[in-house]
Amino acid sequence: MIRAVVFDIDDTLVDFSGATGRGLLAHLATTRAVRPTDAEQYLALWRHLEQIHFTAYLRGECTFTEQRRRRAREFCATAGFPLGPEESETDAWVARYLEHCDEAFTLFPDVLPALDTLRHAQVRLAAMSNSDRAYQHRKLTALGIRDRLEALVCCDDVDGVAKPDPRIFHAVCDRLGLAPAETVYVGDRLDSDARAAIAAGLTGVWLDRTGDGQADVPTITTLDQLVRLLPARTVRKGS
Structure with missing residues (x-):
């Protein structure tokens, strides 16, 4: 029974997928113009890195917070607007992204x-x-x-x-x-x-x-x- x-x-x-996609693009739009072709590339890159770094977290290779940091750093570097070396800058970027996601969930x-x-x-x-x-x-x-x-x-x-x-x-x-x-x-x-x-x-x-x-x-x-x-x-x- x-x-x-x-x-x-x-x-x-x-x-989740819809909200995090909308959250990412809303976050990026606060600092730069995002063309439709750019949006597709950004989303594809983000999904790819999400899979890589979240899997690393599940394997116990990093904390939940650290996988977010790694994903953000690699995303920004690959997309052409790298973050600075300070962890606080990465955390601030992630926090703003999460705020947009929270609004979209x-x-x-x-x-x-x-x-x-x-x-x-x-x-x-x-x-x-x-x-x-x-x-x-x-x-x-x-x-x-x-x-x-x-x-x-x-x-x-x-x-x-x-x-x-x-x-x-x-x-x-x-x-x-x-x-x-x-x-x-x-x-x-x-x-x-x-x-x-x-x-x-x-x-x-x-x-x-x-x-x-x-x-x-x-x-x-x-x-x-x-x-x-x-x-x-x-x-x-x-x-």
Whole structure:
């Protein structure tokens, strides 16, 4: 019997890619004119460096803050407006970028209705992320859904263990006091979310918002489809 649904956060509940792209361009526009062709190149470079440096953080090679610094320094140097050697200058650049991102973050339109439907069905709700706990807590609070989630588990809660490692999936189950078999995990990445959850003993669901993919795992294109995947007797433990 399924008793809880755990959500990935970025690009599952929160339009992270859209917001960070808008945030980056808004930040750059405060100091220089950004032509459409420049914008495409800047975004492609930023996404590339985000993957490199965030992966280094997940491997334990640097802190969450340091991966941001490294990304900012390399981005600015490659784009032709290098930052100075002072760490304070890099931190100020990152802080201004994050301010623009904070203004751009939004929930996907299907999030609140899905959370309401699941809560009405007495399904317990939680979130799990490979990102930094303080950052995700602040983001979810600002968007008004942190108090709807019984638990939030991030990789810095479990000594840097990150998806697809089964230990982080087991950590969120332990936080809820449930077995993996009683828990669904929903995320936008096929391998590190859905397949990794299944390998850890949970029910993994791939949220394929583009609808372009094909997979041998339970797949939805919007969160409102999630309820139809759950067994009819999905209830809160003890109810």
